[in-house]
Amino acid sequence: MDVNCAAGVMSSMVSCRDTGAGLNPSAALHNLLVCPIPRKSAARILEREHYLHSFPAGTVLCFGVMLDNRLTGAITLGAGPALAYRLVDGAEPQDCLTLTRFWLSDDLPKNAESRVLGVIFRYLKRHTDLKFLISYSDPSAGHLGIIYQATGWLYTGLSSAMPLYDLGDGRLRHGRSLNNFLGSRDQGYLKKQGIKINAIKQSAKHRYLYFLDPKWRGYLKSAVLPYPIKEGNNGNN
Amino acid sequence: MEITDLPLGILREATWNPNQLDEKALEKLKQSIKRYGLVENLVVRSKDGYFEVLSGNQRLKVLDELNLQIVPCIVLELNDSEAKLLAQALNHIHGVDDLGLRAQLLREILSQIKQEEVLLVLPESSDNLTSLASIGQEELSVQLQNWQKSRLTKLSHLNFQLTSDQKKVVEEAITRFIPFARGNKSDNPTLRGQALYLLCQSYLGKE
Numbered sequence: 001m002d003v004n005c006a007a008g009v010m011s012s013m014v015s016c017r018d019t020g021a022g023l024n025p026s027a028a029l030h031n032l033l034v035c036p037i038p039r040k041s042a043a044r045i046l047e048r049e050h051y052l053h054s055f056p057a058g059t060v061l062c063f064g065v066m067l068d069n070r071l072t073g074a075i076t077l078g079a080g081p082a083l084a085y086r087l088v089d090g091a092e093p094q095d096c097l098t099l100t101r102f103w104l105s106d107d108l109p110k111n112a113e114s115r116v117l118g119v120i121f122r123y124l125k126r127h128t129d130l131k132f133l134i135s136y137s138d139p140s141a142g143h144l145g146i147i148y149q150a151t152g153w154l155y156t157g158l159s160s161a162m163p164l165y166d167l168g169d170g171r172l173r174h175g176r177s178l179n180n181f182l183g184s185r186d187q188g189y190l191k192k193q194g195i196k197i198n199a200i201k202q203s204a205k206h207r208y209l210y211f212l213d214p215k216w217r218g219y220l221k222s223a224v225l226p227y228p229i230k231e232g233n234n235g236n237n
Numbered sequence: 238m239e240i241t242d243l244p245l246g247i248l249r250e251a252t253w254n255p256n257q258l259d260e261k262a263l264e265k266l267k268q269s270i271k272r273y274g275l276v277e278n279l280v281v282r283s284k285d286g287y288f289e290v291l292s293g294n295q296r297l298k299v300l301d302e303l304n305l306q307i308v309p310c311i312v313l314e315l316n317d318s319e320a321k322l323l324a325q326a327l328n329h330i331h332g333v334d335d336l337g338l339r340a341q342l343l344r345e346i347l348s349q350i351k352q353e354e355v356l357l358v359l360p361e362s363s364d365n366l367t368s369l370a371s372i373g374q375e376e377l378s379v380q381l382q383n384w385q386k387s388r389l390t391k392l393s394h395l396n397f398q399l400t401s402d403q404k405k406v407v408e409e410a411i412t413r414f415i416p417f418a419r420g421n422k423s424d425n426p427t428l429r430g431q432a433l434y435l436l437c438q439s440y441l442g443k444e
Contacts, residue, residue, distance in 0.1 A: 033373065034377055035372070035373055035374075035375055035376070035377055036375045036376075036377060036379075036380035037336075037372050038365075038368035038369065038371070038372070040365065040368070041336050041368075041369065041372060044336065045336065048333070060384070061380075061381075061384060063377070064336075064337070064372060064373070066337050066372075066373045069337050069338055069340075069341045069373060070335045070337045070338055071335055071336040071337035071338075071340075071372060071373075072337075094388065119377075123377050123378060123381055124381065126378070126381075127378055127381035127382050127385060128381050128384065128385045128388075129385065179396075179398070183398055184398050
């Protein structure tokens with residue numbers, strides 16, 4: 001599937017699936033099954049297939065996408081950035097989750113991403129009290145978030161990216177790792193303790209929100225902006 | 238290709254073989270050979286009066302314990318670099334399981350063979366085997382309902398960053414409230430959490 005690498009959705013090479021000759025794509029869409037999968041299985045498939053080749057820390061829910069008994073996709077929802085919930089007035093950390101990984105095999109029929117997200121939205125609305133989801137797409141990887149645009153997420157612009165930190169060993173650490181490792185990520189404090197630390201700027205990411213509970217839509221503190229489009233594209237994205 | 242039966246005593250492990258198997262996995266390999274026999278031939282080459290194993294070094298480790306004295310082998314004449322290259326090719330060219338299809342296969346096996354027996358020969362732990370075999374079988378609604386329920390009953394963590402002097406003060410304050418926490422049962426099973434709560438409640442009550 002030569003998708004335009006929407007947020008976290010990676011085009012990939014997976015061996016050809018036997019979906020039967022002349023299978024009607026819309027029938028195949030209806031045969032897609034979204035189901036829970038074990039963390040280890042999600043990690044295995046995402047580390048192999050997703051472009052980031054990693055399993056996100058703080059994952060709380062893992063879903064798989066099955067077609068004809070094959071595991072053809074994996075999705076994770078997790079804690080995401082600690083203060084992201086503050087985008088919505090009155091929201092608390094437990095009101096939202098971040099869609100942290102979304103990978104589907106290229107062999108799935110067209111519109112599979114929308115179908116899968118639609119199923120997830122429906123079940124989250126019905127069975128949880130989550131109010132909204134957040135997701136990010138990385139423009140530095142050529143991602144605009146086309147799938148989020150296609151499924152009606154609200155675009156709130158580029159997020160201010162959190163830096164990564166180098167303690168001089170060349171290894172880049174997340175701020176949370178510094179908290180765990182050194183007790184703080186405060187550069188001034190760490191400098192006073194004699195710890196040299198370099199903050200490495202990261203590129204900002206497109207941020208999207210999806211309201212599972214539409215009542216909360218009115219409390220969004222950030223302005224809703226027009227969807228980003230590919231440079232040189234006149235809107236036919 | 239001709240298969241030659243060689244006595245175990247003249248086979249040697251390739252000292253340069255980087256592939257390692259831990260004790261647990263070796264035991265499973267042993268159980269598998271016990272159950273099915275040595276179904277794959279070893280690949281060897283003659284070297285300095287003995288036969289060096291290019292493929293089957295792990296099996297070689299357990300054959301003695303299994304009392305298998307004659308080993309079917311494919312004997313090749315290869316120089317050092319070719320022998321090493323073949324060993325790498327034999328060890329590293331393999332496919333990747335589709336986890337959904339593997340789950341289906343495991344369910345079929347488990348419907349016919351007891352889990353204890355399956356666990357003797359497969360590398361998975363009991364929990365891993367069960368969760369792997371469950372792929373595609375569980376309902377999304379059940380998972381989400383359970384998750385939602387656990388969220389409501391889960392205790393929350395609050396993290397603070399303190400200097401060691403500040404920490405001492407906070408620790409002391411919480412410790413002073415522990416006797417009250419003991420005598421003041423709540424749905425919080427952690428004594429220190431309950432003590433901190435009572436401390437804050439007491440402070441707010443004084444305001």
